[in-house]
Amino acid sequence: MSTKEQVLIFDTTLRDGEQSPGASLSVQEKIEIARQLEKLNVDIIEAGFPASSPLQFEAVQRISEESGRTVAALSRAIERDIDEAWKALRSARRPRIHTFISTSDIHILGKFGHERYGRTLAEKRQTILDMAVRAVAYARTLCDDIEFSAEDAGRTDPAYLAEITEAVISAGAATVNIPDTTGYTWPSEFGKKIAGLRERVTNIDDAVISVHCHNDLGLAVANTISAIEHGARQAECSMNGIGERAGNASLEEIVMALKVRSDLHDYTTGITTRELYNTSRMVSSLTGIIVQPNKAIVGDNAFSHESGIHQDGMLKNRQTYEVMTPESVGVPQTHIVLGRHSGKHGLQARLDTLGYRVAGEELETVYQRFVDVADKKKEVYDDDLRVLMGDELSKPVE
Numbered sequence: 001m002s003t004k005e006q007v008l009i010f011d012t013t014l015r016d017g018e019q020s021p022g023a024s025l026s027v028q029e030k031i032e033i034a035r036q037l038e039k040l041n042v043d044i045i046e047a048g049f050p051a052s053s054p055l056q057f058e059a060v061q062r063i064s065e066e067s068g069r070t071v072a073a074l075s076r077a078i079e080r081d082i083d084e085a086w087k088a089l090r091s092a093r094r095p096r097i098h099t100f101i102s103t104s105d106i107h108i109l110g111k112f113g114h115e116r117y118g119r120t121l122a123e124k125r126q127t128i129l130d131m132a133v134r135a136v137a138y139a140r141t142l143c144d145d146i147e148f149s150a151e152d153a154g155r156t157d158p159a160y161l162a163e164i165t166e167a168v169i170s171a172g173a174a175t176v177n178i179p180d181t182t183g184y185t186w187p188s189e190f191g192k193k194i195a196g197l198r199e200r201v202t203n204i205d206d207a208v209i210s211v212h213c214h215n216d217l218g219l220a221v222a223n224t225i226s227a228i229e230h231g232a233r234q235a236e237c238s239m240n241g242i243g244e245r246a247g248n249a250s251l252e253e254i255v256m257a258l259k260v261r262s263d264l265h266d267y268t269t270g271i272t273t274r275e276l277y278n279t280s281r282m283v284s285s286l287t288g289i290i291v292q293p294n295k296a297i298v299g300d301n302a303f304s305h306e307s308g309i310h311q312d313g314m315l316k317n318r319q320t321y322e323v324m325t326p327e328s329v330g331v332p333q334t335h336i337v338l339g340r341h342s343g344k345h346g347l348q349a350r351l352d353t354l355g356y357r358v359a360g361e362e363l364e365t366v367y368q369r370f371v372d373v374a375d376k377k378k379e380v381y382d383d384d385l386r387v388l389m390g391d392e393l394s395k396p397v398e
């Protein structure tokens with residue numbers, strides 16, 4: 001039995017992910033992705049923001065009807081949004097209302113007008129705190145599982161963040177999410193923020209601390225891992241890292257970083273990692289957002305080796321250049337890319353799998369012909385090799 005502590009994976013591909021520029025999904029497409037997320041075994045599926053559009057409402061409703069997971073729906077900290085979220089969620093086996101409001105000074109001063117929220121920053125902060133508490137308490141009259149997010153927590157004053165966290169936990173929030181909404185924080189700083197909350201908030205053990213990191217500086221996964229090391233037990237993330245602007249922390253990177261470096265810590269996730277690649281491909285093809293070839297874990301090149309030295313090492317022992325197996329994330333096999341950097345050994349191994357046994361003098365000749373082809377092309381494909389082998393060279397071995 002594992003003694004490791006579970007980190008909950010809260011997938012927001014269908015909510016924040018769908019807010020990526022250019023990504024919009026039909027209800028049916030969202031249902032398909034939700035089914036795949038279940039196979040992946042995520043703990044929470046954030047299905048959408050019901051008050052924002054009829055399509056979002058319907059998608060949350062349909063996913064709630066069929067999913068066995070916790071299904072979360074987003075709402076601003078106002079009753080109208082909370083009511084819509086609840087209407088969409090009510091048939092879910094495990095519904096969660098996720099309500100949020102901004103807490104950083106820059107958001108408070110920029111987004112909330114004097115008349116409704118108060119004249120000074122102190123007055124506005126108090127109004128926001130009251131709204132957060134009222135929203136959580138109201139949502140709690142409808143649903144047992146409430147998550148509260150302090151939007152732009154990454155840039156929120158620590159004392160105020162602690163005050164609001166304590167208040168929403170007292171009002172009934174079971175999860176308090178600390179988003180780095182603008183992807184501004186630095187891993188050690190963000191880790192300290194989480195540790196600081198655990199020190200200041202007297203009822204912190206009554207709630208799960210969650211984090212939701214954006215990737216504006218490319219630090220979303222590092223910030224998430226740092227937060228986990230300092231006490232966060234829910235990671236909000238999306239498949240392929242899609243989301244607002246530069247996106248969210250990428251689910252596959254968090255999960256595999258925790259898994260591959262399990263020697264360094266005591267945390268685990270329930271993710272079925274062999275479903276990562278399939279999920280990535282499905283999300284990419286349905287959203288139309290391509291996965292960059294060098295993307296960690298799921299990119300086309302993540303298990304490809306082109307240089308001769310690397311290919312040679314790989315053929316002797318995969319661990320020389322791979323820290324995880326492609327099979328562990330559902331990629332069918334390591335891809336040896338044959339191109340101008342490849343060596344004889346790599347060529348010989350590929351020919352062998354194609355059924356051509358060449359060695360010695362013959363290999364030299366074939367290799368020279370291969371180099372000529374490789375100089376003209378980015379990649380030498382199996383069909384090129386078949387042509388190159390021709391009839392005058394060695395015939396396929398039966």
Ligand code: KIV
Pocket residue numbers: 016100149150151152177179180181182212214
């Ligand atoms: O980035 C953010 O702050 C959010 C919240 C709504 C959780 O997406």
Ligand code: ZN
Pocket residue numbers: 016179181212214243244
């Ligand atoms: Zn976000």
